Amino acid sequence: MKLHTKAFFGAAILSIALSAQAEEHLKSLNKAYIDASISPKTDFYHHVNRGWQEAHPLTAQDARYGQFNILTDSSNNRVKNIVLGLAATNPARGTVAQKVSTLYEQGMDSIRRNALGAQPLQPIINKIQNTKPEEMEDLFLLMHREYSSPFIGAGPMENMANSREYAMYISGAPLGLGDRDYYLAKDKRNREILEAYKKLIIKQMRNAGFSAGDAKRICKNVIKYETLLADSTWTREQSRDITRMFNPRTLAQVKQLYPNMPWDRFFKETMDINTPDEFIVTELNTVLQGSNLYKQLTDREKKDLYLWQVVRGAAPYLSDAFGDANFEFNKVMSGVGEQRPRWKRSLAATESQLGEAIGELYVQRYFPESSKQYMLELVGNLQTALGKHIIHLPWMSDETKLQALKKLNSFTVKIGYPDKWKDYTTMDIDPEASYYDNMHAASMWHSKEQLSKWGKPVDKSEWGMTPQTINAYYNPMANEIVFPAGILQAPFFDPNSSDAENYGGIGVVIGHEMTHGFDDQGCNFDADGNMVNWWTPEDAAAFKSMTEGLIAQFDEVEVLPGVHANGAYTLGENIADQGGLNVSYTAFLDSQKKKGVDIKSQDALIDGLTPEQVFFMNYANLWAQNIRDAEILSLTTGDVHSLGENRVNVSLRNLAPFFEAFSITDGDKMFRPSNERIIIW
Numbered sequence: 287m288k289l290h291t292k293a294f295f296g297a298a299i300l301s302i303a304l305s306a307q308a309e310e311h312l313k314s315l316n317k318a319y320i321d322a323s324i325s326p327k328t329d330f331y332h333h334v335n336r337g338w339q340e341a342h343p344l345t346a347q348d349a350r351y352g353q354f355n356i357l358t359d360s361s362n363n364r365v366k367n368i369v370l371g372l373a374a375t376n377p378a379r380g381t382v383a384q385k386v387s388t389l390y391e392q393g394m395d396s397i398r399r400n401a402l403g404a405q406p407l408q409p410i411i412n413k414i415q416n417t418k419p420e421e422m423e424d425l426f427l428l429m430h431r432e433y434s435s436p437f438i439g440a441g442p443m444e445n446m447a448n449s450r451e452y453a454m455y456i457s458g459a460p461l462g463l464g465d466r467d468y469y470l471a472k473d474k475r476n477r478e479i480l481e482a483y484k485k486l487i488i489k490q491m492r493n494a495g496f497s498a499g500d501a502k503r504i505c506k507n508v509i510k511y512e513t514l515l516a517d518s519t520w521t522r523e524q525s526r527d528i529t530r531m532f533n534p535r536t537l538a539q540v541k542q543l544y545p546n547m548p549w550d551r552f553f554k555e556t557m558d559i560n561t562p563d564e565f566i567v568t569e570l571n572t573v574l575q576g577s578n579l580y581k582q583l584t585d586r587e588k589k590d591l592y593l594w595q596v597v598r599g600a601a602p603y604l605s606d607a608f609g610d611a612n613f614e615f616n617k618v619m620s621g622v623g624e625q626r627p628r629w630k631r632s633l634a635a636t637e638s639q640l641g642e643a644i645g646e647l648y649v650q651r652y653f654p655e656s657s658k659q660y661m662l663e664l665v666g667n668l669q670t671a672l673g674k675h676i677i678h679l680p681w682m683s684d685e686t687k688l689q690a691l692k693k694l695n696s697f698t699v700k701i702g703y704p705d706k707w708k709d710y711t712t713m714d715i716d717p718e719a720s721y722y723d724n725m726h727a728a729s730m731w732h733s734k735e736q737l738s739k740w741g742k743p744v745d746k747s748e749w750g751m752t753p754q755t756i757n758a759y760y761n762p763m764a765n766e767i768v769f770p771a772g773i774l775q776a777p778f779f780d781p782n783s784s785d786a787e788n789y790g791g792i793g794v795v796i797g798h799e800m801t802h803g804f805d806d807q808g809c810n811f812d813a814d815g816n817m818v819n820w821w822t823p824e825d826a827a828a829f830k831s832m833t834e835g836l837i838a839q840f841d842e843v844e845v846l847p848g849v850h851a852n853g854a855y856t857l858g859e860n861i862a863d864q865g866g867l868n869v870s871y872t873a874f875l876d877s878q879k880k881k882g883v884d885i886k887s888q889d890a891l892i893d894g895l896t897p898e899q900v901f902f903m904n905y906a907n908l909w910a911q912n913i914r915d916a917e918i919l920s921l922t923t924g925d926v927h928s929l930g931e932n933r934v935n936v937s938l939r940n941l942a943p944f945f946e947a948f949s950i951t952d953g954d955k956m957f958r959p960s961n962e963r964i965i966i967w
Contacts, residue, residue: 312893314777314787315904327954331934334903335910344912346624349920352911352930353777357756361648361772365754366633368647382643385715386636389728392721393603393632399721400605404494406722407600411494414592422585423548425592430556432730434595435459436588437576438547440556442740446532446566449763449815450744454553454562456540458572461519462512462598465923469509469516475919482618484509487594489611493604494597507590511579518575523854526926528762528807531568532817540565544577557737602635603722621916639728641752642708645771648754649703653771660781661701661769664788664873668796669694671873672865675967681828689812689820693803696813698746698766702774703753758795760802762811767799777907785881786897789874790904794866797873801865801967805858806833835964836860839940843932845918856928863928863937865967867905871943874901898947906934940964 319337326333344351369390377383392398404411410433417425429436437459445453463469468479484505491501524530541549553561567573583591601608613625625631637644676682676690713731715724739745746764751757753771760767769792776783779792802808809829812818821829840853840860853860878885878897885897892900909930913921921929928936938944939958950957 311784312787312895312900313783314780314791315900315907317893317895319907319910320903326948327950327956329935330902330938330948330956331906331909331931334906334934338907338910339912342910342912344914347622347626348912348914349620349622349917350911350913352913353908354756355911357772357775357778360775361754361756362630362633364648364652365637365644366629368644368651369633369636379717380711380714382640382710384717385710385713386640386643388715388717389636389639389721389724390632392724393635394628395721396606396628399603400607402720403605403607404597406604406720407494407596410596411593414589414596417585417589419585422588423551426580426588427548427551427555429592429595430552432726433592433599436591436595437580438544438573440552441736444744444763444815446528446763446811446817447534449811452740452742452744453564453566454740456565456567456573458519458569459515459576461516462508462594465522466516466519467522467923469513478618480509482615486611486615489614490597490601490608491594493601493607493611494593496593504590504594507583507587508594511583511587511591514579515572515575518569518571520569520572522852522924526807526855526858529810529817531566533567533570535565535567537561537563537565540567543567543570544573546577546581557740559737559740600722600726602631603725619916619920621914635725637752637754639713639725639732640710641754642704642749643710645703645753646707649771653702653753653774657771657774657779657781658702661774661779661792662699664793665699665701665767665796667873667877668793668800668869669697671876672797672800672869672967674872675869679967681832682825683822686820686822686825690804693765693811693813693820694800696765697800697803698764700749700766700768702769702771704747704749706747758799760799760808761815762803762808763815765803765811765813765815767796767803769796769799777904784892784897784900785874785877786892786900787904789870789877790901791908793870793873794863794905794908796866797869798862798866800869801862802858804865804967805861807858829966832964832966833857833861836864836966839936839964840928840932843936845922845929845932846915849919849922851928851932852922856926859927860933860937861966863933864940864964867937867941868965868967871901871941896947898943902938902944902947905938909933 316338319335319341321333321336324333324336332339342351342356348355369386372383373387373391375383377387413428414425426436430440439455439457439459441455442452443455445451447453461469463479463483468476468483487505487508488498488501491504492498496504520530535543537549549561553559580588601612609625609631613622616622673691673694676687676694679687682690713728715728719727744764746766749768749770750759750761751768751770755770756772758767758769758773773779773795774792777787777791778795779788781788783791803811806829809821810817810819812820819826837853837857840851840856843851845851874897875885883890890897895903911930913929918929921927927933935956939956940963942960942963944950945957948956952959
């Protein structure tokens with residue numbers, strides 16, 4: 287692929303002569319991609335990334351393609367080699383190798399799946415269709431136990447009030463399209479999505495063997511139910527407010543609030559546990575609406591809802607006709623023109639069920655212990671830097687600072703892989719069974735594993751991501767930051783790259799996850815991961831005022847003509863981006879002082895760039911991507927992260943060191959006056 291080769295020298299930031307004495311060279315950041323024709327003072331994102339975008343055009347199968355996708359492709363190829371290697375050993379029945387290779391090979395075996403068609407679903411379809419009126423409650427419980435969460439959801443999770451124990455949560459049922467606006471908003475885009483969803487339902491029910499008339503009736507009843515449910519569902523902004531989800535109720539109160547649900551049978555027959563005495567209800571109104579609909583819908587309407595939920599959940603593991611129908615819908619949602627290769631789909635399905643088993647092999651082969659030690663040092667430096675920021679916050683009282691520092695110093699740090707691997711011994715993957723039946727059995731195994739935690743202390747050593755995942759996370763109820771091995775690669779992390787690149791890459795990621803502990807949701811949890819208010823009223827008001835300013839900065843951005851970013855919905859991630867940048871920059875400066883490096887000297891230049899410039903440029907480099915308009919619309923509706931361009935251009939405009947690094951002053955498009963900048967952490 288031809289790389290972008292516009293002249294590198296000549297831009298304002300590159301006026302510094304290349305030092306012949308420079309010892310470090312760019313490794314994570316490719317200077318051939320930097321576009322000198324776009325001033326960093328005007329559009330920093332495209333100045334850094336235009337060449338990358340030209341060198342990585344979207345293919346028909348991509349709704350978007352960026353640095354994360356490159357790493358994901360790399361990880362997928364590594365995992366594929368691991369899986370194929372397991373299959374080549376002719377593994378014995380019952381071994382992890384057999385389970386992994388069987389699932390993958392069945393996903394690849396389109397001949398067998400096409401020959402079976404919808405046959406694997408026939409038993410449950412017959413069960414639903416033949417259920418008598420007096421058996422409808424039994425059917426409802428069966429659906430909850432093995433297939434979906436119709437009308438309501440329920441299950442154990444860490445107690446927000448006491449993170450060392452599990453609580454039983456009751457929640458609203460999910461919407462097929464995810465967001466309420468797809469059903470309720472009447473603009474052109476939402477109407478297109480809803481119509482495509484209707485076509486999907488009809489097509490999949492036809493693939494499952496239903497007549498045209500039956501398929502249309504099922505579609506009508508599903509849309510009726512989901513639209514009524516959507517009417518009680520939170521807006522996307524409300525759904526981010528974790529404090530709204532904490533609604534403790536006793537069993538007596540739950541029965542009084544939601545009398546239509548068969549509570550006396552529910553927990554025993556869906557989870558094999560005694561009915562709890564206390565609950566946490568998340569979305570009060572949505573649960574009420576689900577309870578009311580359970581009573582109001584006819585048996586036929588309920589059966590049609592169940593049929594769609596079964597078929598939709600099974601579709602990825604059936605014949606190509608089902609996969610093709612899903613793809614036609616995805617084309618409307620994201621604008622893609624071609625399905626992902628079958629091997630990627632099969633690999634993703636296998637990882638969804640046996641991810642840690644594959645991850646154990648992944649880290650043995652691809653994650654050296656030295657990387658873990660380097661990361662531990664980086665994390666320590668970032669913690670120290672964030673502590674300094676907290677101590678010097680002008681808007682926070684000493685009382686609240688003390689609690690913030692206590693929380694910061696209590697972080698649990700997980701890097702690379704879990705200390706204890708998941709045991710898949712009891713999961714049965716039968717080579718003679720259908721692909722769907724094996725995926726269903728594996729899913730049931732995971733459900734039972736989750737339910738087995740009920741009544742036990744929370745195991746805080748567990749991971750919420752596999753080691754090969756290209757991501758990271760903060761868990762407020764464990765007060766932990768987690769960095770899987772997968773993301774510890776360039777451009778995020780490379781032990782051979784300059785400190786400037788690593789602090790601008792993985793350093794910002796570390797700072798981002800740390801800041802999540804103090805964003806508008808993480809700030810509700812204390813050092814032990816319990817939902818406790820540790821703020822003075824005055825500090826809470828000052829924090830809220832600044833978050834409103836950050837919301838406004840993103841709201842003013844037009845992502846497409848007439849479509850604006852949603853600053854309230856993306857607030858937590860925007861706080862974390864800004865905090866990650868600010869804190870990592872401080873940690874970088876401190877690390878260079880500790881090493882005795884004068885970053886202002888000619889000898890500190892890195893391929894003609896100052897270390898400060900490299901820091902900010904590699905941050906921008908992380909978010910290089912191409913993206914379709916349909917995907918922009920979809921993400922603006924359903925993703926709590928801002929678009930990559932805004933994570934760079936909007937966030938950086940709050941940081942004085944960024945302006946100084948590139949001589950950005952009043953009158954430049956990237957400049958923001960000091961009285962308009964928002965610095966929270």
